[in-house]
Amino acid sequence: MRCFGSPYGQTRGLRVAQAATRAHTAPDHHGTAAAGTEPPIWDLVGETPLLPLESPRAGSVRHAILLKAEWLNPGGSVKDRPAREILRAGIAAGVLPRRRVLDASSGNTAVAYAMLGAAAGVGVTVCVPSNASPERMALLAAYGAEVIETDPLEGSDGAIRQARQMAAEFPDRFWYADQYGNPANPEAHYRTTGPEIWRDTDGQVTHLVAGVGTSGTLMGAGRFLREQKPDIRLIAVEPDAPFHGLEGLKHMATAIVPPIYDVALVDETVFMGTERADATVRALAWEAGLLVGWSTGAAVAAAQYLIQRAVPDMRHRMRVVVIAPDGGQRYLSERRRLIAEGG
Numbered sequence: 001m002r003c004f005g006s007p008y009g010q011t012r013g014l015r016v017a018q019a020a021t022r023a024h025t026a027p028d029h030h031g032t033a034a035a036g037t038e039p040p041i042w043d044l045v046g047e048t049p050l051l052p053l054e055s056p057r058a059g060s061v062r063h064a065i066l067l068k069a070e071w072l073n074p075g076g077s078v079k080d081r082p083a084r085e086i087l088r089a090g091i092a093a094g095v096l097p098r099r100r101v102l103d104a105s106s107g108n109t110a111v112a113y114a115m116l117g118a119a120a121g122v123g124v125t126v127c128v129p130s131n132a133s134p135e136r137m138a139l140l141a142a143y144g145a146e147v148i149e150t151d152p153l154e155g156s157d158g159a160i161r162q163a164r165q166m167a168a169e170f171p172d173r174f175w176y177a178d179q180y181g182n183p184a185n186p187e188a189h190y191r192t193t194g195p196e197i198w199r200d201t202d203g204q205v206t207h208l209v210a211g212v213g214t215s216g217t218l219m220g221a222g223r224f225l226r227e228q229k230p231d232i233r234l235i236a237v238e239p240d241a242p243f244h245g246l247e248g249l250k251h252m253a254t255a256i257v258p259p260i261y262d263v264a265l266v267d268e269t270v271f272m273g274t275e276r277a278d279a280t281v282r283a284l285a286w287e288a289g290l291l292v293g294w295s296t297g298a299a300v301a302a303a304q305y306l307i308q309r310a311v312p313d314m315r316h317r318m319r320v321v322v323i324a325p326d327g328g329q330r331y332l333s334e335r336r337r338l339i340a341e342g343g
């Protein structure tokens with residue numbers, strides 16, 4: 001069960017957060033934050049439900065697709081998990097909150113750092129392509145993060161280059177968290193996302209489908225699940241072109257490949273077009289009441305393709321877990337018409 005199981009109680013408002021922050025700045029003699037001293041909001045990360053897709057058009061076989069509803073994390077995305085793990089590592093190493101955490105992000109990790117960092121008294125600076133959705137930019141401002149906007153034409157790679165440059169120039173000011181290369185990113189999914197999927201499917205999961213950005217989700221959850229079930233299929237989803245509308249995903253052939261991405265772990269990559277993701281997002285909203293983000297639309301479309309392609313015998317045994325990294329609310333200012341009118 002998720003609860004505010006902290007020693008601070010629930011009723012003391014801001015004072016609670018301040019007490020937690022002080023505890024955070026004083027790692028114990030092992031170099032780790034003392035047990036039970038994390039801000040209460042950190043405790044709400046993870047333990048997201050698996051939703052079976054009921055709509056006949058969203059999944060050709062009942063319950064074959066199980067959606068891991070990551071938009072229910074307190075920061076609104078799957079990136080709360082790696083952000084918490086990375087911040088923990090920085091605090092344990094004693095570099096946070098002395099320095100500001102610095103990273104590149106297409107938006108969701110930035111929001112996760114901003115929210116979790118605010119709760120722990122850690123300053124947050126993020127390099128974000130300036131075409132990140134207005135909702136994400138507004139959230140960053142709301143949590144008080146420092147935002148460095150980068151060239152939208154350079155996508156997440158431009159943000160990475162900017163963050164590297166700032167980290168090199170100001171080593172005393174920033175701690176470069178480097179979510180693309182930091183082992184704490186896949187580790188978060190190995191320790192939480194993977195075990196949750198295994199437990200909640202009673203070990204029946206046959207496929208894990210995840211869009212790849214940093215690849216942390218697929219690497220960490222995938223590695224855990226492969227250890228439990230060697231014949232599980234691990235499926236990556238990538239955009240089918242360098243310029244695309246699938247925020248958060250990388251077209252690896254033309255991008256800086258994240259150091260944590262181990263392609264040998266992946267059984268298959270499905271390349272997905274933005275238009276197909278558009279149609280799937282719309283179908284999920286209209287037919288299942290699930291307003292998901294575009295990378296989720298792409299991943300669900302990939303899962304549907306895998307199911308349709310399978311021979312009937314296999315199809316009925318498939319339990320395909322699809323990671324749903326964020327919700328569609330984060331895109332409404334730009335894409336409301338697309339969902340409402342289909343174009």
Ligand SMILES: Cc1ncc(COP(=O)(O)O)c(C=O)c1O
Nearest residue numbers: 108213214215216217248295325
């Ligand atoms: C909306 C969205 N989808 C998918 C991903 C990819 O997740 P990962 O970085 O774990 O590969 C991200 C990562 O930022 C994201 O923001």
